[in-house]
Amino acid sequence: MYQYDAIDQTIVDERVRQFRDQTNRYLRGELTEDQYRPLRLQNGLYIQRFAPMLRIAIPYGVLSTRQLRKLADIARTYDRGYGHFTTRQNLQFNWPKLETVPDLLAELASVEMHAIQTSGNCIRNTTSDQYAGVASDELEDPRPYCEIIRQWSSLHPEFAYLPRKFKIAVTASRTDRAAIRVHDIGLHLIENDEGRRGFAVYVGGGLGRTPIIGTRIRDFLEPVDMLSYLEAILRVYNRLGRRDNKYKARIKILVRESGAERFAEWVEAEWAKIRTGSLQLDDEDITRIQAFFQPPAYENLTDSAETDAQATADPAFRNWLQRNVIAHKQPGYRIVTVSLKDPGEAPGDCTAEQMERVAYLADEYGFGEVRTTHEQNLILPDVPHHALHAVWSALAELGLATPNHGMISDMIACPGLDFCSLANAGSIGVAREINDLFSDLDEQYDLGEIKLKMSGCMNGCGHHSVGHIGILGVDKKGEEWYQITLGGSAAEDAALGQRLGASVARDDIAPTIRKIVDTFAELREGEERFFDTVGRLGIDPFRQAVYG
Amino acid sequence: MILLHADGSRTTADLRLLGTEDALTGIAWEAIGPDHPAIDDAPATVGLHLPNDVDVEALATDPTRFAFVVLHFPAFTDGRAYSQARVLRERLGYQGPIVATGELLQDQACYLKRCGFDTFALPDNEAADTLARGFNDFTTAYQATSSAELPAYRRRRAG
């Protein structure tokens, strides 16, 4: 993975010093709350319902075991012994004390980590495919491009005070696991007809109260032109994005109001002026970063007959293999999903001990690397096939082997009313009730892939509008109600869910989901996925079943 | 009013932004807007002040012929003037002072400088002290802007 040099380390250290000073000035009363807010947000610090919340950047979801151990340490020292992995591949601590945040950041800096631009109206952490570099279906490792973007976007002087937050995602596989079309910019590495590699560029996607699927504004962009093109998009947005209304300030509104074609013309015109400047990368600039992401020293392995025998003998292990383990580029290795979806826990939560044990497993059965996913799980990217049973046993002991990847109980949920001051409704409790109704794993397997996503308010941190089933918390006269959408997707078949009907009360939400799934089971043809059944029949049969 | 310069020096001056009705008086640090009747034959000592929603490349007048250019931050969270300053410096090659007015916080000092601002209009010496403290928050950066000619990836290759 990428290693800091003196430039990276200096920037991160100086940022800690600057933030310490900002916090001291605030605590001394020299900065008003209004002045301090945007400053702390640019460093990922929110003041939440009960305590500050600090969001830490995990660039494109890659962590070394040293970093993960440090996060465990921090969870114990500065928080209540756990952290929450988010849909942006980041980590949030929900209980740090304001006065101690600068020290916490200094500890992060000691392991080449930071919280720079994890919030605020600036360019956020660039996200990517959680299987980058190991996926069997990828064209090329997208992480070097993410790292180049990370550096370009970090403390960019021109784009620190944009109209609104700005998120970039990069993928290099045909299967889009990075949800690029619901990002402000999505870069899709492809091969063109001449066999050259470059990016298809999407802009103006986004969730929140006006969910929009991004539009392709360029079919092919040479990798050396990546930064100049991004800068052109950002400059157009900084100049023309709306600032009169917070809810219309995202780039998606600018793209929609101006029309994607006109927007693309502005970008191309701006790009023409900066394309050949110092923003133009040389191949050497790219290969230099690519050198950090060379494959580790894989052994020549073949699949182990013993593992296969263990699978035959033990149905629980077999289930886990089927659900949470996928193919690897390298023969004899597998990619393992570490499930943070224990039915009894909030999705994405992870204790310090779990972090440390996962770090241990990644060292013992891998090359010291762990990934975070936008589905709020962790990944062990390089597990030898012969070690799968050992890894499974260890994970099962820790409650991290729920064999539900891609199933209805592998749901995404934001922290909701339990932690977030913006929430209309709870999500964690609802997640638990739904899990109770689907406690039979065999049934879940029969149902196949169902992506359930839940947000506690319109901001959509739980990506509800692109869930196969989406649940959105709404406030009705101070009570918690829930709106349901069906047929959304964040993958290569990106689509927004359609609203099922009137929102349902707190007590009815889990049973309603049950009813929807039962309806699906009746109407489904063969092994059809939930998403495809909704696509084939529309939502009317489901509406009928729920509202009569 | 204090004009703080990027090297830390200060001028006590009366920066005056004239409206379209106001006649030029010939004092130092006097600036007119693009709609001012005298825009086409303003003397060489006069500055130009621009609202932050103006495209500096689309002006009817050539902004680089003015003694100085004033760009405005109505709130420090409104970052449009950063883009204006960079285009003015890096694309149009403007060499004169670019003056920042409006809400300027210490925490923006480095960003302002790196985008090409070299003069900061502040109410008093205390405010100037505060902003100047921010000039040294960062000693290096990834991006090439008017204050750093090479981006980090190029500097690394050289070193």
Ligand code: SF4
């Ligand atoms: S979706 Fe709303 S409730 Fe949930 S974390 Fe985001 S802002 Fe908070």
